Amino acid sequence: MKSFNFFMPTQIRFGVGRISELKEVSENLGKKCLLISRPLNGSQKKTYERINGILNEAGVSVFNFDEIIPNPTTEGVERGIEKAVEHQVDFILGVGGGSVMDSAKLIAFLYNAEAKINWDNAIEKYSNPFAVGPSPKTSLPFVAVSTTSGTGSQSTQAAVVSDTNNKNKVTIFHSGLFPYVSIVDPELMLTVPAHVTAATGFDAFTHAFESYLGNLTSPLTESMSLQAIKIVFDYLPIAIENPADIEARTQLAWADTLAGICLANGGAQLPHPLGEIIGGICPRVPHGETLAIVYPEFLKYKEPLAQDKFDRVARYINSKDDDRSLGERIIGLMKKVRLSEALQRANLTKEEHKEIMNHPLLTLLMPENTDQIKKIMSNSLA
Incomplete structure (x- = not known):
């Protein structure tokens, strides 16, 4: 067996109804909390009201920062820190999908009394995905409550935000970005729209698949990657067809968590930086859809170079009536969940x-x- 590293310091509380345990978790962290979220509306508002009630029962005063947008920005992180400083909070709670999680992580990690961030310095200093070290002395504890199944941010040490001035995606890595506690409650995911379920579910697949293709795998991550990949194939179409299917939601939440752990320990492959280029220039395009845009060409490029691993994955997710190659099956899944239309929906301009x-x-x-x-990207945009 080859040598490997594995690091996962987050306590994950997984399962239907586990959101009630936020009371117990928060009681140890202080009396004031900044709750990070997307703008509150519709069915989501009920979730946040429920969470506010749980925190109030714990004697925690809650201050809301709901300015997070898809493909969140460095400016949003800075405004969140200002809000945390204003209210002198004791910990940060992120409730949402990847955009919220990444923003909340950075608000907690980069918190400082002056509410100022030197982004160039942070990018340079926190650039090693696999280094383990102390967080800045001023950092706050961070608790994650995921409401989508895709980014795996509740179980990773990375946070991605957009630098709108330079039209770039900024990625910060540090072991201190792992949440203190992550609560993964599939009940909170029952109202996620079909298009979001598709994009986030495919994102989870890519984390598992790309980490499996890399050279930082371990017996742990290989097993988890294969399990996550099969779950997405089996349950993503079901969750899109029947959003209230709690078993499908639970399975996808588990796949997302597994894939995030794999990503944290094995890293991503070429589609992720390519997707982030598209997302940095076109922030309206969801991350999962940027991946869908580049994936067909990536598969053509990668399958001949990693045929053994492609074959192993194909055998693991084997269907007796399906003799297609793995690449063809992945494309088939994308068509089934309408991610093959991602480029059309992006509607890129000539300038973009x-x-x-x-x-x-x-x-x-x-x-x-x-x-x-460049050929992969050009063909992906054709």
Whole structure:
């Protein structure tokens, strides 16, 4: 057996109804909390009212910061820190999907009394995904409550936000970005719309699949990756067809959690930086859909280079009546959940297309393979 590292310090409380345990968790963290969320509306509002009630029972005063947007920004993080400083909170609670989680992580991790962030310094200092070290002395505890099944942010040490001035995605890595506690309650996911379920579910698949393809795998992550991949194939179409199916929601929440742990320990592959280029220039496009845009071309490129691993995954998710290659099955899943229409929905302008193809990261990812990477991106946008 080869040598490997594995690090997962977060306590994960998984299962239907576990949101009630937020009372017990919060009682140990202080008396004032900043709750980070998307703008509150509709059915989501009931979830936040329920969470506010649980925190109030614990004697915790709750202050809300609900300015998080899809593809969240550095400015949003800064405003969140200002809010946390204003109310002198003791801990940060993120309730939502990946955009909320990543923002809340950074608000907690980069919290400081001056409410100022040197982003260039932070990017340079916190750039190693697998380093383990102390958090800044001023950081606050962070608790995650996930309401979608896709980003795995409740079980990773990474946070991604958009630098709107430079039209780039900024990624911060640090072991201190792992949540103190993550509550994964599938009941909170029953009202997620079909298009969000599709995009986030595919994101979970990519985390499991790409970490499996990498060279940082371990017996733990390989087993978890395969399980997560099969769950997405089996249950994502069911959850889209019947959003109230609690078993399907539970299975996808589990796949998302497994895939996040795999991502944290194994890293991602080429589709993620390519997708982040598109998302940085076109923030209206959800992250899962940016991945869907580049995945068909990535599969064509990668399958011949990793045929053994592709075959192993195909055997694991085997269907007796399906003799297609793994790449063909993945494309089939994307069609079934309408992610094959992601490029059409993105409706890129000529200027956006040009900005994407001229992005400097295309030449920096693998300098020796620049032509191939540009070809993948160009064909993906065609």
